[in-house]
């Protein structure tokens with residue numbers, strides 16, 4: 001696992017210690033390494049933070065139930081004998097680079113890594129980037145070694161990236177308000193201030209930066225966007241997951257090249 005938490009546009013998050021770990025001699029070192037502020041109880045009520053416990057890092061988001069990192073539905077997706085939908089809709093080839101611009105809990109990044117991709121996972125919230133990076137590493141070190149976690153805003157990253165920097169760009173923003181469903185997997189995110197959905201400008205940059213595909217996850221009833229200057233997307237996915245997919249002209253050429 002490669003972890004880069006240096007680009008932080010969000011407020012500094014806190015690190016605290018559970019009662020059982022309160023004498024941990026390395027706490028200050030951990031906090032400095034993670035770029036967090038070491039605090040004792042009571043925990044700050046106004047911002048997300050992490051608590052170091054014997055079971056791992058616990059994420060605290062104001063208003064949400066504290067939670068340890070968990071694999072969510074990837075547990076089932078890994079055990080299923082069917083190839084994972086994400087790998088299929090990207091027609092993923094071994095060792096291709098996928099930019100996952102909305103890392104979140106890293107569930108999709110884990111499935112992409114297990115399907116053979118190398119993943120650059122961007123997460124704008126440093127507490128979540130740290131939580132996910134360490135959670136993934138503890139559960140699935142093989143997949144985690146193929147995932148680089150960077151704390152960055154995908155809008156800035158994509159605008160600054162050169163053309164054809166990665167093979168695929170994948171974006172899974174929070175669903176529109178009222179269309180979020182009941183999933184407990186992403187419960188803490190619903191208590192954080194909403195971030196903007198993906199804009200047309202970001203999609204245009206994504207299409208420039210991707211050598212093969214741009215994939216945008218859609219809410220069940222959401223129409224696919226069709227920004228000016230971009231080809232119309234295809235609607236792809238499975239019964240439960242819906243995506244808008246843009247295929248680059250270069251990808252077509254690659255597919256028809258002789259092996």
Ligand SMILES: C[S@@+](CC[C@H](N)C(=O)[O-])C[C@H]1O[C@@H](n2cnc3c(N)ncnc32)[C@H](O)[C@@H]1O
Nearest residue numbers: 102104105106107108123124153154172173174
């Ligand atoms: C719906 S969750 C993604 C879930 C993820 N696909 C998974 O498998 O766990 C959206 C995540 O994207 C992050 N995010 C939203 N906008 C972002 C941006 N502009 N740059 C980077 N991360 C962003 C949010 O903080 C949140 O963690």
